[in-house]
Structure formats: structure tokens, C-alpha cells
Amino acid sequence: MGKKKETDPPALQKYGVPLYSAAWLPLKFRHEDHDSSKQHEREQDKDREEITHASASSYEYYVVLAGGGGEGRSGIPNAVLLSRFDFSSNSLSPQPVAKLTLGSDLPYRMVVHPGGDGLICALPNSCRFFEWDEVEDNEDHKLGLKSSEKVLTQLEDVGQQLALVFNSDSSVLAVGGEDGNLRVFKWPSMEIILNEAQAHASLKDLCFSPDGKFLVSLGGRGPGRVWDVTSSMAVASLSKENDEIFASCRFSQISDQTQVLYVAAITDKGSSIVTWNTSSWKRVSSKHVFREPVSSFNISPDGKFLAIGTAQGDVILINSTNMCIQTMIRKAHLGIVTALTFSHDSRALVSASMDSSARVTLVEDKKCAAGGSSLRIIIFIIIMAIVVYFLKNEGVLPFLG
Numbered sequence: 001m002g003k004k005k006e007t008d009p010p011a012l013q014k015y016g017v018p019l020y021s022a023a024w025l026p027l028k029f030r031h032e033d034h035d036s037s038k039q040h041e042r043e044q045d046k047d048r049e050e051i052t053h054a055s056a057s058s059y060e061y062y063v064v065l066a067g068g069g070g071e072g073r074s075g076i077p078n079a080v081l082l083s084r085f086d087f088s089s090n091s092l093s094p095q096p097v098a099k100l101t102l103g104s105d106l107p108y109r110m111v112v113h114p115g116g117d118g119l120i121c122a123l124p125n126s127c128r129f130f131e132w133d134e135v136e137d138n139e140d141h142k143l144g145l146k147s148s149e150k151v152l153t154q155l156e157d158v159g160q161q162l163a164l165v166f167n168s169d170s171s172v173l174a175v176g177g178e179d180g181n182l183r184v185f186k187w188p189s190m191e192i193i194l195n196e197a198q199a200h201a202s203l204k205d206l207c208f209s210p211d212g213k214f215l216v217s218l219g220g221r222g223p224g225r226v227w228d229v230t231s232s233m234a235v236a237s238l239s240k241e242n243d244e245i246f247a248s249c250r251f252s253q254i255s256d257q258t259q260v261l262y263v264a265a266i267t268d269k270g271s272s273i274v275t276w277n278t279s280s281w282k283r284v285s286s287k288h289v290f291r292e293p294v295s296s297f298n299i300s301p302d303g304k305f306l307a308i309g310t311a312q313g314d315v316i317l318i319n320s321t322n323m324c325i326q327t328m329i330r331k332a333h334l335g336i337v338t339a340l341t342f343s344h345d346s347r348a349l350v351s352a353s354m355d356s357s358a359r360v361t362l363v364e365d366k367k368c369a370a371g372g373s374s375l376r377i378i379i380f381i382i383i384m385a386i387v388v389y390f391l392k393n394e395g396v397l398p399f400l401g
Contacts, residue, residue: 010091012332012359015081019067019352021110022339025082028116029062029132029143060086061343062097062143063350065358066107066121078102080110080121080130080145085348085360092360098144100130111164111173117188118148120164120173127155127164127175154183154190163205167212172229174215176203182217184229194232199225204246209261209278210253216261218246224263226281236281242267244274248297250306251278252320260284262306262320264297271308273323287323290316296337300346305363307349309337315351315361327364333357 063083069076082098085091105128107121118131129152133144155161155175163176166187173187182199185192200219207216208229215227216238224238224246240246245266253259261276270291275284289308296309305326306318313333317326335355342349342363349361 010089011085011361012357013083013092013094014355014357015065015083015096016356017067017069017076017079017081018335018354018356019065019358020106020108020338020354021066022350022352022358023064023110023112023119023341024343024350025062025064025112025132025143026114026116027344060084061348063092063358063360064110064112064119064145065096065352066110067338067352067354067356068102068106070106071104071124078104078106080107080119082143082145083358085350087348087362090360090362092358097142098133100145100147108160109162109164111166113170113187114166114168115170117170119145120152122161122164122175124160125157127152127158127161150188152190154185154192158183163203163217165206165208167208167229168210169212172208172212174206174208176200176206176217178202180219182206182227184215184227184232193229194227196234205248207249207251209251210259214251214278216249216251218249218263221245224249238263238276238281240265241283241286244272246274247294250297250299252299252303254303262297262299264294264306264308266293271310273306273318289318289323289325290314296340296351298340298342298349300342300349300363301344302346304346304365305342307340307342307351309340309351311336313337313353313355315340315349315359317349317361317363327361329361332359332361 063085065081068078080100081096084093084097105123109122112119120127120129129148129150130145131148133146135142160178161175162178165174171187174184176182180198180200180202182196184194199217202220205218215229218224225234226236228235246263247266248264250262251259259278261278263274265272265274269288271294272286272288274286277284292310292312294308295311298307306320308316313331315329315332319326333353333355335353337351337353339352347363351359
């Protein structure tokens with residue numbers, strides 16, 4: 001008999017359009033059963049920042065996805081999709097709970113406003129702002145998307161933008177273009193802070209430091225650059241070694257006083273993670289982590305895990321403390337992994353792919369594989385010692401007497 005085809009897990013769904021961006025909605029948009037109204041009031045306390053595992057499991061989180069077939073007559077729509085993820089069943093909704101089509105404009109990149117105001121999509125020639133459309137009634141709470149009356153005039157007719165990012169308090173927006181132009185604005189006034197026409201030959205990725213003081217930009221094959229947001233000046237260059245290609249960058253706060261910069265790099269051996277000191281802007285370390293080149297990269301908000309996606313569709317979770325592979329999902333997608341984003345509580349990772357699929361992977365705080373191997377060796381030694389002890393007492397091994 002032929003081998004039975006395995007069914008996809010409920011946390012993996014295909015939505016009919018190639019996906020290029022993925023993000024979690026801010027926590028204010030979590031969906032909760034109406035029977036839990038008292039807990040809902042407690043959870044809405046604005047001073048509460050963390051979610052316990054017990055309470056979080058009763059919530060459904062929203063994931064927003066963007067992609068499409070681009071221009072032409074492929075028949076594949078360009079759209080922004082809203083899907084719901086249920087922690088208790090570890091499942092994504094089979095169909096989007098909301099869908100906004102964009103005609104011939106492909107939303108190639110996307111950033112969600114951290115405070116919940118809406119999202120910005122990078123279309124082929126301009127950037128457009130969209131707002132959440134909330135509908136409340138006695139029986140249900142529906143969430144959708146709608147075009148905003150707010151027009152981003154400063155980002156019209158600017159060509160394809162490849163990187164969009166807000167700082168942590170949503171007060172600054174940075175945008176990087178295919179033409180290498182770096183633009184930084186105050187939000188929501190869109191007052192220009194920095195406009196560097198030749199920041200890179202082509203700009204690939206941007207990230208703000210947790211305190212918002214610095215912005216790192218990566219280009220095609222040149223070095224990365226560090227910008228002081230207050231002075232709007234470049235203050236450091238991140239040099240490459242051994243023909244590295246810097247693919248993506250993310251900051252992480254590792255203590256109250258210390259933050260670190262991670263850069264995912266492509267080398268002739270595959271994927272490496274380069275760590276930088278954010279005071280001296282010198283390399284701290286470079287660790288080869290996987291034999292395939294990285295196609296997407298991110299870090300969990302709590303700083304414990306790095307995530308890598310590959311062109312072969314693999315998704316890899318890495319322990320940031322020792323750079324050990326924590327979890328590896330081979331062929332998590334059938335196509336290139338285009339986006340990775342952790343949930344705000346670091347409990348889940350959503351990945352998106354050009355094969356039209358989105359997948360959520362739950363993050364388990366388990367010991368590194370190397371640590372597990374060491375434990376097995378110790379147990380083996382103890383068992384062997386016990387065996388030898390009994391054999392010696394039975395006289396089977398007289399030469400040990």
C-alpha cells in the first residue's frame with residue numbers, strides 16, 4: 001500500500017497568496033470568551049505587562065499577514081489578511097477572519113504600530129496606512145482592516161521600500177528603500193528627522209535599540225551602519241569579515257544596563273549569528289548556527305531565543321545564551337521563509353512563506369540538546385558504576401577486588 005499522506009497540523013494554514021510579511025497584533029486586540037469578563041477586567045490593567053501561561057491560554061491572538069501575486073494577470077490577489085490563533089488548541093483559523101484586497105498593489109513589507117493605531121504597508125511605489133476596524137455587538141467581537149484617512153504624503157512616490165520599523169514607544173518611524181534611501185520620521189506628525197539619500201546601495205533591514213537612541217541599517221553587500229537618532233548622524237560602521245552578507249539585525253535588552261545587537265549573516269558555510277557590543281560597536285563573537293543560508297530572522301521580546309528561517313523552508317529556534325539549536329522544524333514550509341515574528345509574550349513564533357502558508361510554533365523553554373546529551377552521559381556512567389559494583393560483589397569481576 002502507498003504511504004499515507006500526512007495531514008498538516010492545525011497551526012499551519014495556507015491562505016492562497018504568497019506571504020511576505022507577518023506580525024502579531026498588539027495585546028489590546030486579544031479575543032477572550034465573554035464568560036471570563038472578570039479576568040478580562042484584571043488583564044486590562046495598564047500596569048500589567050506580563051501574561052501568565054494559565055491566563056494567556058484562554059486568549060486567542062490575532063496574526064496579520066500580507067502578500068499577493070503582484071502586478072499582472074496571475075489571478076492571485078494582493079491582500080492583507082487577519083487570522084486568529086488559539087493557544088488552547090494550538091491552531092490558526094483555517095480561513096482569514098478578515099481580508100482587505102489591494103488591487104494591483106503588492107504589500108511587500110509591513111509594520112504594525114506597537115500602540116495599536118494600525119499598520120503601514122510598503123506598496124510598489126508608496127506606503128499606505130491602514131486602521132483596525134472594530135465592531136462590537138452583544139454576541140461577538142469582530143476585527144477587520146480599513147483604509148485610513150491619514151495619508152503618508154512624505155512616503156508617496158518614493159519607490160519600493162524594503163524595511164519599515166517603529167521604535168518601542170511608537171514615537172519614531174524608520175523606512176528604508178530599494179534605492180538605498182533612509183528616512184526617519186517623528187510619529188504621528190511625520191516630521192522628518194533624517195533623510196539620507198545614499199545610506200546604502202540598497203537598504204535591506206532596520207532596527208531600533210530598545211531605548212530608541214540608535215538605529216541600525218543594513219544594505220546589500222556593504223557594512224552595516226549605526227545612526228544616532230537624536231543627532232541624525234552615523235556614529236559607527238559594522239564591518240564584515242570573510243565575505244559575509246548581513247541579512248538581518250535585531251537588538252535585545254539582556255539586563256537593565258546592557259543591550260546587545262545580533263546580526264544574522266550568510267557565509268560560505270551557511271548561517272551565522274554575529275554579536276556586537278553596543279558601547280564600542282565592536283564584534284563580540286560570531287557563531288555558525290546552520291548550514292543553510294538565512295532568509296529571515298528575529299528575536300523574542302524576552303531575549304531568550306533567536307529565530308531563523310531558511311530558503312528551504314526550515315524554521316530554527318536558537319537559545320541566545322549558548323547559541324545552541326533549541327528547536328528545528330524541517331520543511332516547516334514548502335517555500336522560502338519570508339518572515340518570522342514572536343508574540344509579545346515570547347510564547348509563540350509565527351512564520352510566513354512564499355508557498356502561501358503561515359505557521360505558529362509554540363516556544364518551549366527546554367534545555368539545550370548539548371545539555372541533554374551531557375545528562376545522558378552522566379546517567380550512563382552512574383548505571384555502569386552500579387553494574388560494576390554488583391558484579392564485583394557477586395565475584396564475577398574478581399580482579400577488581
